[in-house]
Amino acid sequence: MGENECPQCGAPIYPGATECKYCGEKILVQNTTQQYQQPYSQNTYSQQPQPKVIIQQAPPQTVYVPGINPMWPMKNRILAGILAIFLGGFGVHKFYLGKTGMGILYFIFSWAGLPWIIGFIEGVLYLCSNDDDFMYKHHVRVR
Numbered sequence: 001m002g003e004n005e006c007p008q009c010g011a012p013i014y015p016g017a018t019e020c021k022y023c024g025e026k027i028l029v030q031n032t033t034q035q036y037q038q039p040y041s042q043n044t045y046s047q048q049p050q051p052k053v054i055i056q057q058a059p060p061q062t063v064y065v066p067g068i069n070p071m072w073p074m075k076n077r078i079l080a081g082i083l084a085i086f087l088g089g090f091g092v093h094k095f096y097l098g099k100t101g102m103g104i105l106y107f108i109f110s111w112a113g114l115p116w117i118i119g120f121i122e123g124v125l126y127l128c129s130n131d132d133d134f135m136y137k138h139h140v141r142v143r
Contacts, residue, residue: 007055015051075140081126088119
C-alpha cells in the first residue's frame with residue numbers, strides 16, 4: 001500500500017489532505033524537510049517540505065444513517081405487508097406500525113369494503129418497497 005493511498009478504501013490521497021474524500025478516514029499529515037546533495041557539486045540545498053502521510057485510525061463508531069432516528073421502533077417490513085394483505089380491512093397493519101388513529105379509522109369503516117382494498121394495495125406496496133423507503137415513510141427501523 002503506497003503512501004498516497006487511503007488504508008481504509010485504497011483511494012488516492014492528495015498531498016495535504018486531512019481525510020479521505022471517499023470514506024472519510026482521518027489522515028494525519030506531517031511536513032518534513034529533506035536535504036539533497038547534487039552528485040558532482042558541493043552545494044547543498046533544501047527542497048520544499050514534502051508532506052508525509054501518517055494514517056490515524058479512528059475509533060470504531062456506531063454508524064447512523066442520515067434521516068433515520070435511532071429511537072424509532074424496530075418493525076418488520078414483510079410482516080407489515082402480510083398483515084396489510086390479509087387483515088388490512090381491520091387496520092391491523094396500521095396498529096402494528098404505530099399509526100393508531102389510522103388503525104381505528106380502518107376498523108370503523110371495515111364494513112364498507114374500501115379499507116380491505118386499500119389494505120391489500122398497501123400490503124403489496126410494503127412488500128415491493130425497499131427497506132430504506134419503508135423506514136423513511138413510516139418512521140420505523142427495519143429488522
